[in-house]
Amino acid sequence: MVIEDAEDSAPTYKGVVLTLAGIRLGGRRLLPFALFTVPFGIAFGVAAIESGLSSFQAILMSLATFSGAAQFATLDFWTEPLAFGSLAMVVLALNARHTIMGAALAPWINQLPLSRRALVLGYLSDPNFADSQPAFQNGERDIGILLGGGLVLWACWVAGTAIGALGGAELGDPTTFGIDVVMPCFFAAVIAGQPRQVEMIAPILVASAVAVPMLDVLPTGWNVVLAALVGGMVGTLYHAK
Template identity: 55%
Template sequence: MKDFQTEAGATFANGVTLTGGGVLRGARGLLPVALFVVPFGVSFGVTAAEHGMTPEQAIWMSLLAFSGVAQFASLDFLSPSVPFLSLALVALAVNARHVVMGAVLSPWINALPPGRRMLTLLFMTDPNFADSYAAFLNGKRDMGRLLGGGLALWAMWTLGTAIGVLGGKALGSLDAYGVDVVMLCFFTALVAGQAKASRYWAPVALSCAAAVLLQGHLPQGWDILVAALVGGVVMAVSGGRDIAGRTR
């Protein structure tokens, strides 16, 4: 702990830092969103119990894996003889979007030493990626924001898992609470804030169209991955020009 506190304020390449203060700010900033992760954790806990997992197994899985969709998908592989290769391939497929997210953050995350880099990426999820990327584009350089936001989400996901596996059935159907719309509103607000320049309109519109059209036709998560690739390709082909052909 002493080494972390001593070196937490070190500045790496491109002015990137990883500070304890940044971790706290990231956690506080995403705590309101993280609270709405609890019902999803509850849902996983209930489902895990229905598949025969003990409370200890479900909670430890959330603590160590922290991969919502992959955790749900893995429940279908529970058997006396676990097909580990198939399980790994499913986890890779549903989390393939992390390849795109990692590439987007590479100018900042790669400035960290390997140990801090792996620790920070371990807690990267969709919400703290989107929040941190917007901050980095605005000149922020403290990777603690990404790590802190991830820690908040991880804690709430694990809390939800514990509630669900220990007594979530008493809550009834979670769909009635409409918590799934919170994440949609969160990401929509972030995209809208970053898409003010007209050069972003075409990539955003086409990636949204791809996600909607492909939903239900591809395995879960792949529609988002393909939509991200569509937006990236459109942006690369356009060269940053807006719809009138002007570069801004």
């Protein structure tokens, strides 16, 4: 019993580093995917101008926020006078999943000094989390892959926003090329490719089964947080042999 427990608790999070080579590797890993975020950035830039933001404000928001879902949602609240309270609530809801992702990365991230933690986490988003977390679990110890992926995504998001805000280009219908499904398809691939598939079947099913009906009950964003927490708890029920 005791020995099994000790073996089970063997995961070491030692040797975590943040290197330029890792940042470059992360950037290369996510570049093909990140290029597909440019059209989303353009769409945001166009929508922001339509909602009354100046092109400077639209680009500033993408530079400083780097959160597609939250940024699109704020446009619905872009009125005169600005409803700061509503804005804060909707941004909090749509970003709460970052806290979940950060907690999941904590075993590795927290090995870094505080300032580097803040730097890396500033570029945390869904795709680079989905790409890096399984890699860390498989023994990767360079946090640079998370930061590098984030930087490439951020650069594409800001570039797209600038094109949309300054050029105001109408893209046509993204459904024509299937660009609109790139995000869920990438996430589905990450789920299908993750290690320990059998253990994860129950959490995946439960999280999905919670997230969908809760869409109508909870404000958008919180359904994902609740589903993730319930899925996580289901995961603790499984005892590795």
